[in-house]
Amino acid sequence: MKKYLVSARKYRPSTFNSVVGQKTLTATLKNSIATDRLAHAYLFCGSRGVGKTSCARIFAKTINCMNRTPEGDACNECDSCRAFNENRSLNIIELDAASNNSVDDIRALVDQVQIPPTTGKYRVFIVDEVHMLSQAAFNAFLKTLEEPPAYVVFILATTEKHKIIPTILSRCQIYDFNRITIQDMVDHLTYVASQEGIIVESSALNVIARKADGAMRDALSIFDQVAASSMQNITYQSAIENLNILDYEYYNRLLDAFLAQDVPQALLIYKEIREKGFDSLFFVNGLAAHIRDLMVARDPKTLCLLEASDEARQSMAALAVRCTPQFFYKAMALCGDADLNYRTATNKQFLVELLLIKLCQLLSPSPIEAGDGEGQLKKIAPANTPQQPKPIVVAPVQPVASAPAPQQPVVVSATPISSRPVPPAPMAAVSNRPLGPKVPRLSLKTGLKQAEEAVKTTIQPRNRNNQFSDDAIDIAWETYISSHPTAHILVNTMRTARPKRLDGTRFAIMVENKGQVEMMTDSLPDIISYLGNQLQNDFITFEIVENQGESSPYVWNQREVYSHMLQNVPHMQEFVKRFELSLS
Ligand SMILES: [Zn+2]
Incomplete structure (x- = not known):
């Protein structure tokens, strides 16, 4: 029986060219190998799952390869390469500093450093999560890091560069890994799916890539999970259900409601979302992100800020032209406020509903909005008004109660x-x-x-x-x-x-x-x-x-605000009745 390997391992890159989303960095590494300008210590920085350890392994394999390709890649065929690929090479030593961060662990590593390679030219020491080393361990490590034997290369990797002490930073060549873009992930997942004979919808891969948040390893794990539960046929629907992601369709329907100023519809959609078990704050943030994405998609100049596959970008751009930038700015501000106030709000559902009501009213032609200086409605200068109203007196003022008007x-x-x-x-x-x-x-x-x-x-x-x-x-x-x-x-x-x-x-x-x-x-x-x-x-x-x-x-409490809203906000009484709202 064929052994099942998770995609993250099965599709771990084996050459610099197959590393996803780090083209410039891998080119530089390859170049330094080709010109034989190796540093004795490297620091690879970047968030998890972006390929730091993979690159370190490829680097170790490549510098030991006896028969590198003209492009400077490992041949994957010589004895050394095969030993690396079969995980039996003695020229690569990995230490996870997250769980081995004591002085003793570092001393053991330093002892290893003294042993020269039996085959190949270099021994490569990879210290993962190097920022986790204790202060004493750091100190024990410094001297070796500064003057290692000629056959030793250190590759330190960290997700938290700012925690690395300057004495280490100054001894290393530093490489910063990018977050992997959605497009790169979608491309790679498409490749994996084709290799595995899995049918996929590209919109589903987009969802998976977004969920992975810049980490290729996560993207592959999620991909495996969705593939397993959807019988090797990954659809958009199966992906969002499996990952408990709110369908964009909801946000788009809400946008329709905002544009149509259809408050009841917006509230009903929100009710549907709640009934599906989605958290309200999650919803508010999702809505804010969606509005932000539409805003950047609207202008070709900012389309590059939209992290999505090309196909998704086009469809977002088509949706976005229905709104003005002003609408987006105000909508984002309202969502931002709701997010800020959410934690302190006693009635969170009310807060979100109020947000939706305000969003629906953004396009209502009210005088207040006109005064906001959006350039859509301008103040009309009075034709023959003698003078503009001005504050008449600016003088030290007294409380009105204690002195009726001694000073104006x-x-x-x-x-x-x-x-x-x-x-x-x-x-x-x-x-x-x-x-x-x-x-x-x-x-x-x-x-x-x-x-x-x-x-x-x-x-x-x-x-x-x-x-x-x-x-x-x-x-x-x-x-x-x-x-x-x-x-x-x-x-x-x-x-x-x-x-x-x-x-x-x-x-x-x-x-x-x-x-x-x-x-x-x-x-x-x-x-x-x-x-x-x-x-x-x-x-x-x-x-x-x-x-x-x-x-x-006078300070208003929530109940007073609520009762005033009941009287003043259009449709408010209707909503309160319809959704059986109350202040808890
Ligand atoms: Zn080789």
Whole structure:
């Protein structure tokens, strides 16, 4: 009966040319052998499974070969080569420093060094995971490493170059091994499959290569595992099932939902993913990686940053053109935030659902987004406005409670208070209508186009003076916050500095320090413009008060945020009902 050999051993490279993914490095090694410029110590650095030990073995075999090929490779036929290939050569000594890291182990090695080769020219000592040697062992090793007999070559290998002490580094020729690219792995796996008579789908090999994360040895082990469980017929489906990988199809369907602003669909897909047993954080990171991949695939200049086979790259590029770069940037930022907040979130499912809702709303033509400076919607300069609203007073400020107004606080209003001309047009009146449940589903292109047209045809608002409650301004304040998820500092300030009505349309906000005073002074014109549209009132003004020692009056807890979202986020109540959500 034929003995079964795992692919990682059976297809271990036996010549420099068959080493996968290290072309430059193997060429340099071959060259130094051909020109007889051997160093007495080499350091091979690189992550696991990239071919360090394989190269060391090939190196040892090649320098001992009695009949090298014109290309400088080992002949694999002479006595020495055969001894190497049959693992009986005495000219190669391997020490795994991970398990043999004591002074005694090194002394035994140094004793071995004194024995000259009986056949061949060199004895090669391979010390794997050399960074694991104890300090004393290092010291015992140094002298020999510096002045070994002429017939000795040391090859030290490590996955953690930064842990190697300088005295060792300076005595070695250093070779850095690359991570093996997906394309190189797919090519090699295709070769192995053809040798083994296994039928494979290239998309399945792509999945295996990604899972192996740069290590060829892992890729071959995974390949064996999938081949065994799929009866020698490796399909994409069998690969993702076997490796418990989330099918890209889910991410692509989610992208469709984002583009169609179809929140219910996005939430249902997420439910499906959860039911398949995938962890939510794993899902968020997978989604982030997918969006990132699409972003780099979209531009031919960055396509090289996409680690995938050529075929996969093309299909990603075709998908990516449906979105704008801006969409990707914002989506990545949202995913990044969700990842950061995940560990501290008490209701993780809620956090992910909120992320999906936000992603679905990225393309909704809201005024807030227009103000984000994405270049899609521009502020319209008011035609004949006398002067831009400016903070009127910048003076030392006092808490509003203790002193009604002995010193004038910073006042920011949309319009000069004395004579109120037509206020400057808010930047995009598209948003005057709250995003009700009947947000039209727009494709990316038509969405932007409609938004642009809406801006062009904005009617300058009149002196609107709608009465509104404290709750109403609080809610509008919150929606402004929730639509600026990436403006962390502003958002945090706004969370704690909530507007308090002084009288009529005059409000005060209390901030904690000078920096916040400045930031709010800069941001308030935009906020006021937004609030004006939401509340249909052009007379809102704010006074910024710096807190002089009182503790902050208002910090939102999660329940408050949740209840505000219930009231403000379109579809929210529907989702809560449909998915039976609650704050745990
Ligand atoms: Zn040979």
